[in-house]
Amino acid sequence: MKVLIITGDGVNCELETARAFKMAGAETQILHVSDLTEASLIHDFQALALPGGFSFGDELGSGKVFSLKIKNFLQDALFDFVAQGKPIIGICNGFQVLTKLGLLSKPGEIGLAHNEGGHFIDQWATLKVTDEDCIWLKGIKEMHLPIRHGEGRFISNGHTVRKALEYLDNPNGSDDSIAGVTDESGLVLGLMPHPEAAIKEALYPGGVVTGSLGLQIFKNAVNYCKERF
Amino acid sequence: MKKRIEILPKYPVNLRGLSSALPGFKGKIFKSSYYLIESETTPAWDALVEGVIDPSLQMLKGENFEFSALYPHENQPSFVLDVQFLPGVTDNSAKALEEALKLQGISAKCASGSLYYVLGECREEDVKNNLAPEVGNSLIQSISVHSGESFLKNDRFEKCELPGVKIHHDQKAYEVSLEGSLEELMALSKERCLALNENELQTIKAYYEKEEVQKRRLELGLPKWPTDVEIEVLAQTWSEHCKHKIFAATIDYPDSETGENSQIKGLYPSFIKKATKDIEAAGVDWLVSVFSDNAGIVRFDENVDLCIKVETHNSPSALDPYGGAITGILGVNRDIMGCGLGAKPIANTDVFCLGSTELPQLIDENLLPAGLMEPAKLLRGVHKGVEDGGNKSGIPTINGAMVFDQDYAGKPLVFCGTVGLMSATLPDGRAGDEKGAKVGDEIYVIGGAVGADGIHGATFSSMELNEDSPATAVQIGDPLTQKRVMDFLMEARDLGLYTCITDNGAGGIASSIGEMAELTGGAKIDLNTHPRKYPGLSPWEIMISESQERMTCAVDPKHSDAFSELAKKRGVSAFCMGHFSDSGFLEVFYKDERVALLEMEFLHDGVPTLELKAKSVKNQERQTWVTLPKRDCLNDAGNTLKHLLNRENIASKAPWVRQYDHEVQGATIGKPFGGSKGISPGDAGVIDLEAHGGSEGAMAAVGCGLAPRMSMVSARVMAKQSVDEAVRNIIATGVDPKKICLLDNFCWPDPVQSPTNTQGEEKLGQLVDTCSGLYDICTLYKTPLVSGKDSMKNDFRGKNRAGDPLVISIQPTLLVTSMGYGHQDQILRSVVEKEEVTLYHFGHKQLSFVASELAEMTSGVSLDQGVSPHDWDYALCKETYDHFSKVNKEGLIHAAHDISDGGLLCAVSEMVFDHNWGVELLGKSTYEDFLLTGFGEGPGQFILAIENHKTHEFERVASELKVPFEKVATINSSGKMVGEHINDLSVKELRTSWQRDWSL
Structure with missing residues (x-):
């Protein structure tokens, strides 16, 4: 079971994302987006992650230019990837990229705007899982994860989405308190909180875990893939 | 073809911070952005839509629009503020748009700007006086205020002009004659912003008058006197900022207690270096490199080495707090990237010393220094700079402090520090701390082009602030470029593609190449190979420009193709400027013309030793420029506690700190607010080293201590108290007391006596005492000093707002940063x-x-x-x-x-x-x-x-x-x-x- 983690151009959570998948029992490979010139490369992998960070410094809107770069040669391959039943996760900046690629909803329908508070926030948020059919969230009811973003306010523009995760006390003014959404298949998860920064007790504030460990998200995908591929 | 586009948010957010700048304002202020695009062909509208906006969040306009049609639920704008970068200032948004268009096959040159829409009633003078200074800094941006109605109807979409730098300096080197009197030489030093003193100018003059020097220069077709390139390189290299002349000076110091007259041959060797050597001799065996490299390197762990460095960026932050702080943090990150054969930054720490934000309320506003930013604005600016610098680079800010005192109102102190992770051994077997430039290695500069920005940073910071301080010393950082450089370097290092590396900081390539050339004994470069942001720069400007994000590498010619190819693939600019030699000279060409021939020995060791006098001071009454009112609440302990907790120095900094990402890289186990609810403050930042490849359960903690107010009581105690606090901080997190190293960062009021600086000898006395106290406490605690830095002219000499002369000197300040090692089983919160x-x-x-x-x-x-x-x-x-x-x-x-x-x-x-x-x-x-x-x-x-x-x-x-x-x-x-x-x-x-x- 091998996971592809895409990095480059300002993405910065690739190492801890790889660490989380490894801890969950997967093999991982981190590839620079410029090295992904052959779309077929991604089919050697059973799962794919777009980690957090500040691709292109968030200029022109978070995830905007990075999604353009991916779009050029990888977009179709990503849809194929999901069609083959393989899971994709986009965390924070990766979530922002996923919305722009149209992997969660039609392009232009949903987006992530500047936080209502007007600035970046780093704090831990309590989250409720609202869609356990998403393969990443099986068996998880509640989690405590860090959010670290300036543009995390979920905007639905009135479109119906599959809400996967919900904030207990909406810290950024998201529509319907949405912290994460999944696609129709339940294979693609986009979320603002960082489960890869909550993979062991010591990383939790005060060293106290409440709810499921963030690691469980990665374990779910690894187990799912191991059963199928 | 030129085109203007404006991007408007679908859901405008009220910028509360700005709204509160307008007295009595009840409306809303929101921001939109615009871009000016110049390309051969007009980009198709679809491509622009695709390229620049997210239609779920934004709207794109390329011609005049009806405001109320876009925002039917908002008031009409009463004013619109237009903010655009001045020509030549780093414009990160524009660069991103250029890349976005390129991805769609459109080659274009872009510029960006911001519009602030003010919705609701307010007075024009308030907008001009209160709001305009908040949305930009006129040193680097043009800010114009328009009435909403006229702006929305104007012809901005038709009249679209990109800003461009138009300078036409001769691309030649000129002789700088040192003929003439001492006064004339001093005038030259001042005019060129060289910051050279009389003795130094005379030393340079004497050198150029030497027969052998003249003969050599004549043979090579160089003028008798130095070229402008040479004098500028000498000035940068010999600046206080680079050479730490005061710490090397011979000091006469009569001790007031013993009456004995002692002579100190350099504070640095006598106290700082000596402390570490004595501690090492007493059995501390984990120091890897402490006196030679960009940062101190320690071996606490059997798997990984750690390096650490703290820098100050005071003068640039005083002029432009955002730019000063972001270039400060990115600059110290580069120190780490250039430490050994390259280290990976894993944590940042930031300390600000500022005037009280309450000053304008506490005292008569006329008493405030004229021409300086108010502390609250400085705080917002430096905070944002550190936020962007750290967050966008993916480096967690795990520790820091904010110290407020009225004596920082003339000059803020901005300390930026970084911890780096190194492998003891690289994949190809080389030691991670080895710097191995060889004769014949090619000199590569990577990261980007130079401009007139950041010229004279090193010499400028060696002078006091006044109203004529050069605006070219102000810059903005580009975290994306630097992140790319960092990722590229880590890859190139592990592939063994370079033999030596250092950062470009103060003095630009003059310093980086000059320093690396010491390893081989010379270098030969052509300045024309260095890319420029715009035409018209003189050779000397290219040589000493401090344009950001650049690193210098030595590359074995057999690897230069691989090095260049990888750089290209990673979107990093890399170019070869020449090679290292053993000629004994730094030889500089511009095209075919020789523009500088600097003898390595003279360049690095020729600076004359300063001779200074110090005077002992103790138990002084506080001499300060203003007396703040005090409460009278001591009769009620409960009330006293409540008021104390509310003081700026004690109160929770959470609203500021939570805008820093302190957890990226997934290894922060001791957080700024460490309890399960995230409210109570932690004593120090703690990093899980195991996550970074350290041994099982290993952790490293970073803390800091400073006690500037103690300086007036006893500088010796001030030093000890600073160390004690820094050590105490990390002891409280559970580290091993035997594995603690320290860093010393001195920020001082001018300690050199002169007619305008009549207390110089006393300030120097305090410096001597501090160093002596530092030696005592470090050897007592067995905590070696592994790195340090000093900043010496932290004074404001100008006028107050009423026009009366005003001098504000900072309290002598020693920031001690501590880094300790321990096991996670023993972590405490x-x-x-x-x-x-x-x-x-x-x-x-x-x-x-x-x-x-x-x-x-x-x-x-x-x-x-x-x-x-x-x-x-x-x-x-x-x-x-x-x-x-x-x-x-x-x-x-x-x-x-x-x-x-x-x-x-x-x-x-x-x-x-x-x-x-x-x-x-x-x-x-x-x-x-x-x-x-x-x-x-x-x-x-x-x-x-x-x-x-x-x-x-x-x-x-x-x-x-x-x-x-x-x-x-x-x-x-x-x-x-x-x-x-x-x-x-x-x-x-x-x-x-x-x-x-x-x-x-």
């Missing part, structure tokens, strides 16, 4: 998480009100009470730390917090804020003694929280160790603090006071 807990005072009670927060806040404080700081015994503190560690290893400590600003009661309060516990204070004493115990400050003390079922064992172990301890409180669920002299104080109310409203 500073929060009481359980009710069944007893609080103990731990350590020797050495307390005083001298230089305390209490004495600053309220009148009626007795400075004679307690133990005088002159008598504080730090050997007792050292014992306490060793015992602390032993008690902790027994697993007896539930939580620990050091007693620092505000004293014991502030510390106890902070420990219980997470859960709003009740606190029953124990013990009986007189009111005076209670005040001293509760609010006194001193070294080496902690509050320990011990679970009730372990108190017996704790007391037994502590008694055996003979370390003083005293039960001070029990915890309960009442939410009240009660005691003999405190009556039913609501902890929630205390917390509210501590969670100060910072909305500045």
Whole structure:
């Protein structure tokens, strides 16, 4: 079971994302987006992650230019990837990229705007899982994860989405308190909180875990893939 | 073809910070952005839509639009502010748009700007006077104010002009004659911003007059006197910023106590270096590289090495706080990237010293320094700079401090530090700390082009601030470019593609290539190979420009193709400027013309030693430019505590700190607010080293200490107290007292006596005392100094707003940064998480009100009470730390917090804020003694929280160790603090006071 983690151009959570998948029992490979010139490369992998960070410094809107770069040669391959039943996760900046690629909803329908508070926030948020059919969230009811973003306010523009995760006390003014959404298949998860920064007790504030460990998200995908591929 | 596009948010967010700048304003201010695009062909509209906006969030306009059609629920704008970068200033948004268009096959040149729409009624003068200075800095941006109506109808979409730098300096080097009198030479130094003193100018003159030098120059077709390239390189290399001349100076110092006249041959070798050498000789065996590289390198762990460096960026931050701070943090990151064969930044630490943000309310505004930014604005700017610099680079900001004092109102101090991770051995077997440039290696500069920005940074920072300070010293950083450079370098390092590396900081390539050339004994470069942001720069400008994000590498010619190819693939600019040689000279060409021939020995060792005089000072009355009003609240201890907790120096900095990403890289286990609820403050940042490849369970903690107000009492005690606080901070997180290293960063008021600086000798006396105190405490604690830096002219000489002359000098400030190592089994946090807990005072009670927060806040404080700081015994503190560690290893400590600003009661309060516990204070004493115990400050003390079922064992172990301890409180669920002299104080109310409203 091998996971592809895409990095480059300002993405910065690739190492801890790889660490989380490894801890969950997967093999991982981190590839620079410029090295992904052959779309077929991604089919050697059973799962794919777009980690957090500040691709292109968030200029022109978070995830905007990075999604353009991916779009050029990888977009179709990503849809194929999901069609083959393989899971994709986009965390924070990766979530922002996923919305722009149209992997969660039609392009232009949903987006992530500047936080209502007007600035970046780093704090831990309590989250409720609202869609356990998403393969990443099986068996998880509640989690405590860090959010670290300036543009995390979920905007639905009135479109119906599959809400996967919900904030207990909406810290950024998201529509319907949405912290994460999944696609129709339940294979693609986009979320603002960082489960890869909550993979062991010591990383939790005060060293106290409440709810499921963030690691469980990665374990779910690894187990799912191991059963199928 | 030129085109203007505007991007408007679908859901405009009110910028509250800006709205509050307008008195009485009830409306809304939001921001949109615009771009000016110049390309061969007009980009198709679809491509622009696709390229620049997210239609779920934004709207794109390429021609005049009806505001009310876009925003039917908003008021019409009363004003629109247009902010655009001045020509040549780094424009990160424009660069991103150029890349976005390129991805769609469109090659274009872009510029960006911002529009601020003011919706609602307000007065034009308020917008111009209050709002305009908040949306931009006129040193680097043009800011114009328009009425909403006229702006929306104007012809901006038709008349679209990209800003461009138009300079036409000759692309030649000129001779700078040193003929003439000393006065004329000094005038030259001032005019060219060289910051060379008389002796230095004469040394240079004498060198160029030497027969052999003249002969050599004649043969090579060089003029008799230095070229402008040469004199500028000499000035940068010899600047105080680069050469630390004051720390190398010979100082005559009559000791006031002994009356003995001592001569100090360099503070650095006599105290700083000596401390570390003596500690090493006494058995500390984990120092890898401490005096030679960009940063200190230590081997705490068997798998990975750590390096650490702290820099200051005071002068640039005073002019443009955002740009100064972001280039400060990115700059120190580059120090780490250029340490050894390259290290990976894993944590940042940032300390700001600023004037009180309350100054404009506390004193007559006419007394404030004219022409300087108010502290609140400076704070917002430097904070944002550090936020963007750290967050966008993916480096967690794990530690820091903010110190407020009126004497920083003339010059803010901005310290930026970074911890780096190195492998002891690289994949190809080379030692990670080895720097191995060889003769014949090619000189590659990577990262980007140069402009006129950042010229004279090194010499400028070696001068005091005045109203003519050069704006070219101001720059903006580009974190994306630097992140790419960093990722590229890590890859290239592991592939063995370069042999040596260093950063480009002060002095630009003049310093980086000049320093690396010392390894081989020379270098030969052509300045024309260096890309420029715009045409028209002179050779000397290319040579010393401090344009950001650049690193210099030595590349073996056999790897140069691979190096260049990888750079290209990673979107990093890399170009070869020449090669290293053993000629003994730094040879510089521009195209075919030789523009500089600098003898390596003269360049690096030719600077004459300064000879200075120092005067001893002790127990001075505070001499400050303004006296702040004090409260009178000492008769009510509860009220005193509430007010203390609200003070800027003590209050929670959470609203600021939570805008820094402190957890990226997934290894921050000791957080700025460390309890399960994330409210109570931690003592230090702690990193999980195992996550970074360190041994199982390894951790590293970073703390800091500074005690500037103690300088006027005794500079020696100030040094000791700074070290003690830094050490105490990380001891409280559970590190091993035998594995702690320190960094010293001195920021001083001008210590060189002159007709305009009449107290120079006293300031120098304080510097000597500080160094001597630092030596004593470091050798006592066995904590070696592994890196340091100094910044020497932190004075403001100008006028106040009423036009009267005003001098503001900072308090002599030593920032000590500590880094320690330990095991995660022993990690401690500073929060009481359980009710069944007893609080103990731990350590020797050495307390005083001298230089305390209490004495600053309220009148009626007795400075004679307690133990005088002159008598504080730090050997007792050292014992306490060793015992602390032993008690902790027994697993007896539930939580620990050091007693620092505000004293014991502030510390106890902070420990219980997470859960709003009740606190029953124990013990009986007189009111005076209670005040001293509760609010006194001193070294080496902690509050320990011990679970009730372990108190017996704790007391037994502590008694055996003979370390003083005293039960001070029990915890309960009442939410009240009660005691003999405190009556039913609501902890929630205390917390509210501590969670100060910072909305500045």
